[in-house]
Amino acid sequence: MTEQAEAFRALADDTRLRILNLLLNTGSELCCCELTDSLEEPQYNVSKHLKILRQAGLIEGGQEGRWVYYSVPKKPDAFRKGLLDSVRSLPETRRLKKDAKNLDRRLSLRHNGKCTLGVLHGQPSGDKNAA
Template structure:
């Protein structure tokens, strides 16, 4: 009873996961674990497990492509989950610290729409410092 709703709320009641979900809600694009790590500046364990929790809450979906696993907003969720998504979309970007910009920067490193560099790469470090 109520478990689905509680799972969704708990999944988002954590700053790192809320950042992850908010980012997905705004870029309207899939993102892989390595990219999320760079954008959020979080460790691998952290990003991987937190995405898994969002997945179990059924608010994102995952699909493997070669080595990479891409996560995406789940647009086929319950009415409740869709309202929750609408709520998260109302959180203004000022509440975050450049996630959107860093994400654009990271997505620009793709080739033909595919992620080609792993997490914490020299390329990413350089792109980051160039951007300051």
């Protein structure tokens, strides 16, 4: 598979589109646990999806202490810039709105603009512990 087809494949997944949606709609860099809580997905899944996106060159990740902050590339090549623009134009579904709302709440817990917590919600498989 060519590099370009791989990039498309990285986008062919709802969870990964949700991750990118959050990264694109916030100026900030987001760490794994913030994404995990926002998406209400298990941490190991979020981590795996982040890896796929990073390998496709669609996000970048930088470690800061125990945390790894992910963000959209500052200078993507033309092809990936086009792809990211396509993701930016995704229709705002209920799910994406909820993700954004979760993220807002989660970001308000930062201190000095940095995450100081881990995953808060119950690592839901079916949301047993959420309520």
